[in-house]
Amino acid sequence: MKNILIIGAGKSxxxxxxxxxxxxxxxxxxIIIADISIENALELIDNxxxxxxxxxxxxxxxxxxxxxxxxxxxxxxLPARFHIEVAKDCxxxxxxxVTASYISKxxxxxxxxxxQKGLIFMNEIGLDPGLDHMSAMQVIDRIRxxxxxxxxxxxxxxxxxxxxxxxxxxxxxxxxxxxxxxLAGQGGAAMFIQEGTYKYIPYHKLFxxxxxxxxxxxxxxxxxxxxxxxxxxxxxxxxxPTMYRGTIRKVGFSxxxxxxxxxxxxxxxxxxxxxxxxxxRDFVNLFLAYSPSDSVELxxxxxxxxxxxxxxxxxxxxxxxxNPDKKIGxxxxxxxxxxxxxxxxSWTLQKHDKDMIVMQHLFGxxxxxxxxxxxxxxxxxxxxxxxxxxxxxxxxPVAIATLKILKGEIKTPGVQLPISKEVYIPxxxxxxxxxxxxxERKVKYLGYNPNHVMG
Numbered sequence: 001m002k003n004i005l006i007i008g009a010g011k012s013x014x015x016x017x018x019x020x021x022x023x024x025x026x027x028x029x030x031i032i033i034a035d036i037s038i039e040n041a042l043e044l045i046d047n048x049x050x051x052x053x054x055x056x057x058x059x060x061x062x063x064x065x066x067x068x069x070x071x072x073x074x075x076x077x078l079p080a081r082f083h084i085e086v087a088k089d090c091x092x093x094x095x096x097x098v099t100a101s102y103i104s105k106x107x108x109x110x111x112x113x114x115x116q117k118g119l120i121f122m123n124e125i126g127l128d129p130g131l132d133h134m135s136a137m138q139v140i141d142r143i144r145x146x147x148x149x150x151x152x153x154x155x156x157x158x159x160x161x162x163x164x165x166x167x168x169x170x171x172x173x174x175x176x177x178x179x180x181x182x183l184a185g186q187g188g189a190a191m192f193i194q195e196g197t198y199k200y201i202p203y204h205k206l207f208x209x210x211x212x213x214x215x216x217x218x219x220x221x222x223x224x225x226x227x228x229x230x231x232x233x234x235x236x237x238x239x240x241p242t243m244y245r246g247t248i249r250k251v252g253f254s255x256x257x258x259x260x261x262x263x264x265x266x267x268x269x270x271x272x273x274x275x276x277x278x279x280x281r282d283f284v285n286l287f288l289a290y291s292p293s294d295s296v297e298l299x300x301x302x303x304x305x306x307x308x309x310x311x312x313x314x315x316x317x318x319x320x321x322x323n324p325d326k327k328i329g330x331x332x333x334x335x336x337x338x339x340x341x342x343x344x345x346s347w348t349l350q351k352h353d354k355d356m357i358v359m360q361h362l363f364g365x366x367x368x369x370x371x372x373x374x375x376x377x378x379x380x381x382x383x384x385x386x387x388x389x390x391x392x393x394x395x396x397p398v399a400i401a402t403l404k405i406l407k408g409e410i411k412t413p414g415v416q417l418p419i420s421k422e423v424y425i426p427x428x429x430x431x432x433x434x435x436x437x438x439x440e441r442k443v444k445y446l447g448y449n450p451n452h453v454m455g
Contacts (some may be wrong), residue, residue: 008077016395024050049073090228100126134424152364158248171250222246268336
């Protein structure tokens with residue numbers, strides 16, 4: 001029996017665990033789910049005979065080493081900053097490792113030793129990063145195999161609420177870590193290249209430099225991800241004239257979110273005094289000028305030049321931002337943490353809510369003197385609050401890769417991401433059986449999206 005250790009049983013783990021349990025008899029698997037709080041894990045395994053859940057503290061070195069030593073392969077679903085200690089133990093005990101997170105510098109430094117030991121440390125094998133890499137490389141390699149020159153690559157992804165559960169003015173609910181949503185775009189300017197010209201968008205301008213997309217007859221908007229340029233070398237597109245990656249939202253979200261950015265509510269760099277006793281209304285007032293005579297509402301509308309009948313104002317009111325009785329209840333909180341608390345009141349998926357993953361790639365290329373363009377799109381809807389589209393598109397690639405590494409079908413060692421044919425061809429093929437399938441269509445080559453307003 002092969003032992004698979006899954007460290008972390010958060011929101012993205014449901015489909016991962018379900019897949020491995022369904023394969024456990026056929027593949028002779030024992031699944032051990034380790035988490036600081038095992039209630040969610042126990043619910044997901046539902047007394048399955050081939051699974052167990054243990055209380056696990058990643059900082060408990062003795063326990064961490066003991067559990068990793070007993071396993072045949074380790075899946076780390078922890079926050080990214082905790083992977084490195086798991087990875088070092090995997091090296092120590094000669095265990096393969098799989099994670100959905102970006103490859104950190106510390107993880108990359110383990111590449112040589114992993115190769116020497118014949119170990120596979122598969123990273124970036126979730127949704128974004130992960131499914132985006134594999135689906136992009138599948139088309140990029142096909143274009144290159146036809147001796148065509150790639151001129152343009154644009155990639156967009158977003159976790160949204162499904163149309164049947166879209167019942168707020170923001171057309172948005174949290175489908176993954178809310179903290180990451182609140183802090184999105186921070187940490188440096190968004191960088192990309194547009195027809196040979198480098199472009200940079202600072203954080204305070206990011207949500208007003210958006211573009212429109214039409215995907216499966218639905219209209220969306222997108223804002224630029226932080227660093228699109230690093231993927232030129234990753235994908236072998238060092239000389240490409242246009243390279244852009246963006247995050248998808250429903251139209252109107254970014255304009256409204258920009259209000260929080262301009263007020264300073266997304267700042268995570270300092271602590272608010274007496275934050276636990278503040279009301280939602282007090283929180284808003286923190287960022288406005290002092291005026292003993294004007295109301296918070298009046299000051300906010302005046303500062304941001306929002307009319308009372310503007311839908312932007314209705315979106316703010318819907319969040320109950322001006323309620324004097326609701327307390328933040330968080331000690332020593334930053335503005336970003338306080339905003340997150342407020343948003344979770346309104347944007348948490350309810351039991352029967354469904355989420356939706358949307359992804360689209362655009363590939364422009366030249367072959368035999370003719371310029372062409374391919375549009376590749378994916379829409380996946382979740383089942384409910386537990387088996388979400390986010391959990392499916394993150395967890396299934398992780399699970400499939402884990403099993404293929406365990407069975408020796410993926411063999412190339414080292415710290416890597418899933419951009420080789422050995423990895424992406426079998427995984428994408430199996431994902432299609434689970435309804436995760438891209439549709440392609442040829443469109444007129446434009447060189448750039450005429451709906452861009454980001455230039």
